[in-house]
Structure formats: structure tokens, C-alpha cells
Amino acid sequence: MPAGWQQLRFDLPLPAGRVLQIRNARLRPERPGEFDAPRPTHAASKEALEAYLGCTFPSALTKVAVGKELVHIEGNAAKNSGQIFLADIPMDLPLDDSRSWQTLVEVKPAADGSFVLDVPRRRQRDGLDYDRLTTRWQLVRKSGASTERLSHARYADQVECRAPDLPPAAPKNKKGLGGWHTGRLPDELEDLGISAVTVNVMIHTLASLTPGPDTTPFTWQGRTYHAREKALADLDATFLEAQKHSVMVSAILLIANPAKDSSPEVKLLGHPDATRDGAFAMPNVTSPEGISLYGAILNLMAERWSRPDGKHGRVHQWIMHNEVDAGWVWTNAGDKPALVFMDLYQRSMRLMDLIARQYDPHTRPFITLTHHWAHHGDPKWYGSKQMIDLLVKFTRTEGDFPWALAYHPYPQDLFNPRAWEDEQATFSFSSHKITPKNLEVLDAYMKQPALLYQGKVRPVHLSENGFNSKDYSAKELADQAAGMALAWKKMAALTSIESWQYHNWIDNRHEGGLKIGLRKFPDEPGDPLGKKPIWHLYQALGTPQEDQACAPYLPVIGISSWDEAIHRESIH
Structure with a gap:
């Protein structure tokens, strides 16, 4: 109530003879947003998606190949389909959006229903140059003003690559380092024998909507943006240092939250439904302007960091968000x-896949997941097993692509490194969690036929994992190292798991009280950046000194040989 008010009057009209009594009335300030109009949602509905993914159509697209100038499309149309067309549906349009049928290409099948069609790769969309690289195609039938689907939509299976002979990453072992950057402890990669690193990239820092003193213009989907050269050069330095050491680089692409950040780039890049609850946001993949800026930055990164000459360094894999x-x-x-x-997330993955494969035939987008497996872990979370299963459902429907898995199998309790005691980690596909104790579950799940890509197991990177030391006492440091020894010995027998990126490299006082680093705090009194026992263990892993370095941790776990730690029974 404004200052100085002494009376507040409510007029509540009632029918004659009625009495309204109010007891214990309380006044409170309005909560922020309490009386705002409902915000529109920028996504397809669950019901529409369920119906679409579960539908059986009479026709199908069997191949979509994007060349330099043409898109080649093959398929089969059901007999007696009438006048049929290919709908050119931009990726940003949600399911059932009426704009999906604005651009149609007539199809004239052969007598058996088969057809082959080549269409220009580029066309105009809203007066702008539009690259059909990211289009999803769908067979439809027109009848007057109505349009009927005859097939599921399909994205490109094949994309012409400018450097088809670009060599893949070739890590010499499974040992990686998470959140690495150049400039600190320059000899660490060599000292530890690191073969892979992850690098965080806040993508809104790489481009501007307007020109500036340190920007260079570039275009995507007919729109002009401005690359921020200093931000790109800073990342170049990190990637060039990794390249010098023949280290595989996975970039973790993070989207700032537009509910917290008012910059015009973030407001356009981040999903408009994002709330302040999120540290980061989903990209805005359901508006032409948002997905264009997002795609422009993805293309800028992929083209720059996949050059055959390695001028700016190399990024081998793309971890899509966190x-x-x-x-x-x-x-x-x-x-x-x-x-x-x-549905939103797989668009982000597909967009990166289609763009990156123009420059690197071996690159993959990675889905990134927590250790919460068949149980969601929080009422507003989804569970990592469900996310994998839903992604498979989309790829089975709209065409597979070479996605891979970036998993985070922390111990059940992040503060307790004794993962071998994790009671929520069982040897079943219905396990609540996947931790270092039951990594065999992840390996077995990814080897199921439904999850293979072109008959091969998708790569699994354990891209963020570490073990806490509750303090720097001998017992706690031994428990920390024992957890790492257990995880490493298990990984040796699991062929789907290609890499382990240890997180965090150095203890960080802003990580909720965790001390999961290989080294102590940078400001630790008397021992800044001190090497913990786990540092020396990690150095020995993958070398002839491995067994000797791991042996002291057998009695910590309570076993006499590492063979006892391996689960060999079937998992289902």
C-alpha cells in the first residue's frame, strides 16, 4: 500500500439477501509476474508429437543428399496418392505449423511409386537467401486448400564435405582433461599424458548483431552478422595449443540464459520460454531469426576450426550444451x-551435425547427460535413459545421424568418492544411476541394435567426471584416487567408451564445496596448486607404470585384484 494510505475499500456486489464474511484477511505485495498474461509457448505440443512419431504413413523418403548446388531426394509414394508434393519445411517450424506447406515441389512418381528428384540447394525465403542444407522434407498431398501428410519428414542423410580426407582425431589413450584452457601450467598436457580435452564455449561471445571496431562481417541464411575477432582469437590460442600436442578437442557449446541476460545476441539466441531457474538455456530453434543467428555461429565455428591447414586449431567434436x-x-x-x-534439443543437435559435416566428415554432435539414469533425480528433470530413448525415436522417424554420447558418471554422492559403495548403481538397465561402479550398464545399453549407427556402436565419451576429496587428509586423498583407479580399470574392458575427461583439473572454491581437482586450490596455504595423489595416479594411467600406481588402492576398495571389480554377467 502506498505511503500515507489509511483506508482501503473493496466493493463486492452481492445479490439481495446474501452476506459475505471474510476472516483473517492478509495483504501481501504482488509477486513478480503473478498477473502477467500467459506467455506463448515456442514448441510443438506433446500430443501432436506423440501422434506424429507413432503414425504409420503409406509413403516414405529413403534418401536425402545435399550436394554443392543440388539436393538429391529419393522416395516411394503410395499408389493412388493423387497429386503429391515435397514440402520444404525449414527446421525452425514446429510440428503442425501452417507455414510448413508454403514451399512445395511437385513429385511425379514412376508406375511403382518410386521417384528421384534433384532440386536447387538454395532458394528464397522471406526475401532472403535460404540454404536447404537444414530443410526437413516431407511428402504431402494437396486437395483444394487442405494438405495431408503422406510420410514422416526427413533431414539430409549425406552432406558434401569440402575436405573429405580430413583425418579423424586419433587419441593415444582414453585419458582426458575437462574444462582445460591454455595459459595455466603449460606443461600439464605432456606431464599427464593427456589425449583429449573439453573446452567451454559461450557462443554468444563470438558474434554480434551489429558491427564494431573488432568485428568482421559474415553471412548465414541471407542475414549478415559480425564475428568478434578477439573472442575467436582467444579460443584459437587454446585450440592451437591442443593441436600442438595432438590432443582431441571437444567444444562444449553453452547458451546464455535470456531470462538473465539482456544483451540483444543472448535475447535472440536463447529459447524465449527459458526461465531464470536455468544457469544456461536451450537455443532458440523455433524462430527464423533465432535459428539463423544460432546456425550462423555454428557455421562460423565449424568452418574455422575444421580447416585442413589447422590455421586456427581444430575442434573434433561438439558437445551440445550441458x-x-x-x-x-x-x-x-x-x-x-x-x-x-x-524435440527442441534434437533440432539443435541436427543443426550442428548438418553444418559441421560440410567441413569435417568425422565430426559428431554429442548429447550430454548426468549420472541419473532410469530415475530422473529431480521432479523437473527427465533422466538420461529417457533422453537417449527419445532421441532414438526421433532419429528412427526422421532419419538417423551420427550423434554420440557425452556422459557424466559421477559417484552417486558427488561428495563421496567411494563409488564402489553406490547402492543406487545396479547392473540393470533400470538402475537409478550409472556411476563408476556400474559403467558396464552404459556400455551394454549403447551396444543394443536399436542404438547403433550404420551398424557400428556410437562413441561414448565420459566428458565430465571427478572424485571428491572431502579434505586433504591421507585417508580422503586415498579414497579419491581409489575411485579413479576403479573407473579406469573398468573402462579398459569397455570398448564403447573412448575417453574420460577428468573434471575438475584444479580445485575450485566456487564449486559448492567440492574438492574434485587433481591439484589443490591455487591459493592453498603452503601448497598452492599442490599435486594430490590422484594427480600422480592419473599420470601413470595408460602407461607401463599403471598397475604399480593402481595397486595401493586395491585394499582401499577391499578387493585383491582388479578382475574382482569387473561385472561379467549379462545386463538387461
């Missing part, structure tokens, strides 16, 4: 059902 099964916190798009959330 822990999307806990999207409410780490990849926020508002409160959405799992299927709706995955």
Missing part, C-alpha cells in the same frame, strides 16, 4: 514435457 536431462538447470527451455524438450 546435462540436458537436467535441462531445467543446465539447458533451460521452460517447464516442458520430456518429449517436447527433446
Whole structure:
């Protein structure tokens, strides 16, 4: 109530003879947003997605190949389909959006229903140059003003690459380092024998909507943006240092939250339904302007860091955001059902896949997940198993692509490194969690026929994992190192798991009280950046000194040989 008010009057009209009594009335300030009009949602509905993914259509597209100038499309149309067309549906349009049928290409099948068609790769969209690289194609039938689907939509299976002979990453072991950057402890990669690193990239820092003193213009989908040269050069230095050491680089692409950041780039890049609950946001993949800026930055990165000459360094893999099964916190798009959330997320993955394969035939987008497996872990989270299953459902429907898995199998309790005691980690596909204790479950799950890509197991990178030392006492440091020894010995027998990126490299006082680093705090009194026992263990892993370095941790775990730690029974 404004200062100086002494009376407040409510007029409540009532029918004659009626009495209204109010007891214990309380006044409170309005909560922010309490009386705002409902915000529109920028996503397809769960019901529409369920119906679409579960539908059986009479026709199908069997191949979409994007060349330099043409898109080659093959398919089969059901007999007696009438006048049929290929709908050119831009990726940003949600399912059932009426604009999906604005651009149609007539199809004239042969007598058996088969057809082959080549269409120009570029066309005009809203007066702008539009690259059909990212289009999803769908067979439809026109009848007057109505349009009927005859097939599921399909994205490109094949993309012409400018450097088809670009060599793949060739890490010499499974040992990696998470959140690495150049400039600190320059000899660490060599000293530890590191073969892979992850690098965080806040993508809004790389481009501007307007020109500036240190920007260079570039175009994507007919729109002009401005590359921020200093931000790119800073990342170049990190990637060039990794390249010098023949280290595989995985970039973790993070989207700032537009509910917290007012910069025009973030407001356009981040999903408009994101709430302040999220540290980061889902990209804005459901508006032409948002997905154009997002795609422009993805293309800028992929083209720059996949050059055959390695001028700016190399990024081999793209980790799409962070822990999307806990999207409410780490990849926020508002409160959405799992299927709706995955529809947004798989667009982001596909966009990176289609763009990056223009420059590197071996690159993959990685889905990133927590250790919460068949149980969601929080009421607003989804569970990593459900996310994988939903992604498979989309790829089975709209065409597979070479996605891979970036998993975070921390111990059950992040503060307790004794992962061998994790009671929520069982040897079943219905395990609540996957931790270092039951890594065999992840390996077995990814080897199921439904999850293979072109008959091969998809790569699994354990891209963020570490073991806490509750303090720097001998016992706690031994427990920390024992957890790492257990995880490493298990990984040696699991062929799907290609890499382990240890997180955190150095203890960080802003990590909720955790001390999961290989080294002590940079400001630790008397021992700044001190090497913990786990540092020396990690150095020995993958070398002839491995067994000797691991042996002291057998009695910590309570076993006499590492063979006892390996689960060899079937998992289902």
C-alpha cells in the first residue's frame, strides 16, 4: 500500500439477501509476474508429437543428399496418392505449423511409386537467401486448400564435405582433461599424458548483431552478422595449443540464459520460454531469426576450426550444451514435457551435425547427460535413459545421424568418492544411476541394435567426471584416487567408451564445496596448486607404470585384484 494510505475499500456486489464474511484477511505485495498474461509457448505440443512419431504413413523418403548446388531426394509414394508434393519445411517450424506447406515441389512418381528428384540447394525465403542444407522434407498431398501428410519428414542423410580426407582425431589413450584452457601450467598436457580435452564455449561471445571496431562481417541464411575477432582469437590460442600436442578437442557449446541476460545476441539466441531457474538455456530453434543467428555461429565455428591447414586449431567434436536431462538447470527451455524438450534439443543437435559435416566428415554432435539414469533425480528433470530413448525415436522417424554420447558418471554422492559403495548403481538397465561402479550398464545399453549407427556402436565419451576429496587428509586423498583407479580399470574392458575427461583439473572454491581437482586450490596455504595423489595416479594411467600406481588402492576398495571389480554377467 502506498505511503500515507489509511483506508482501503473493496466493493463486492452481492445479490439481495446474501452476506459475505471474510476472516483473517492478509495483504501481501504482488509477486513478480503473478498477473502477467500467459506467455506463448515456442514448441510443438506433446500430443501432436506423440501422434506424429507413432503414425504409420503409406509413403516414405529413403534418401536425402545435399550436394554443392543440388539436393538429391529419393522416395516411394503410395499408389493412388493423387497429386503429391515435397514440402520444404525449414527446421525452425514446429510440428503442425501452417507455414510448413508454403514451399512445395511437385513429385511425379514412376508406375511403382518410386521417384528421384534433384532440386536447387538454395532458394528464397522471406526475401532472403535460404540454404536447404537444414530443410526437413516431407511428402504431402494437396486437395483444394487442405494438405495431408503422406510420410514422416526427413533431414539430409549425406552432406558434401569440402575436405573429405580430413583425418579423424586419433587419441593415444582414453585419458582426458575437462574444462582445460591454455595459459595455466603449460606443461600439464605432456606431464599427464593427456589425449583429449573439453573446452567451454559461450557462443554468444563470438558474434554480434551489429558491427564494431573488432568485428568482421559474415553471412548465414541471407542475414549478415559480425564475428568478434578477439573472442575467436582467444579460443584459437587454446585450440592451437591442443593441436600442438595432438590432443582431441571437444567444444562444449553453452547458451546464455535470456531470462538473465539482456544483451540483444543472448535475447535472440536463447529459447524465449527459458526461465531464470536455468544457469544456461536451450537455443532458440523455433524462430527464423533465432535459428539463423544460432546456425550462423555454428557455421562460423565449424568452418574455422575444421580447416585442413589447422590455421586456427581444430575442434573434433561438439558437445551440445550441458546435462540436458537436467535441462531445467543446465539447458533451460521452460517447464516442458520430456518429449517436447527433446524435440527442441534434437533440432539443435541436427543443426550442428548438418553444418559441421560440410567441413569435417568425422565430426559428431554429442548429447550430454548426468549420472541419473532410469530415475530422473529431480521432479523437473527427465533422466538420461529417457533422453537417449527419445532421441532414438526421433532419429528412427526422421532419419538417423551420427550423434554420440557425452556422459557424466559421477559417484552417486558427488561428495563421496567411494563409488564402489553406490547402492543406487545396479547392473540393470533400470538402475537409478550409472556411476563408476556400474559403467558396464552404459556400455551394454549403447551396444543394443536399436542404438547403433550404420551398424557400428556410437562413441561414448565420459566428458565430465571427478572424485571428491572431502579434505586433504591421507585417508580422503586415498579414497579419491581409489575411485579413479576403479573407473579406469573398468573402462579398459569397455570398448564403447573412448575417453574420460577428468573434471575438475584444479580445485575450485566456487564449486559448492567440492574438492574434485587433481591439484589443490591455487591459493592453498603452503601448497598452492599442490599435486594430490590422484594427480600422480592419473599420470601413470595408460602407461607401463599403471598397475604399480593402481595397486595401493586395491585394499582401499577391499578387493585383491582388479578382475574382482569387473561385472561379467549379462545386463538387461
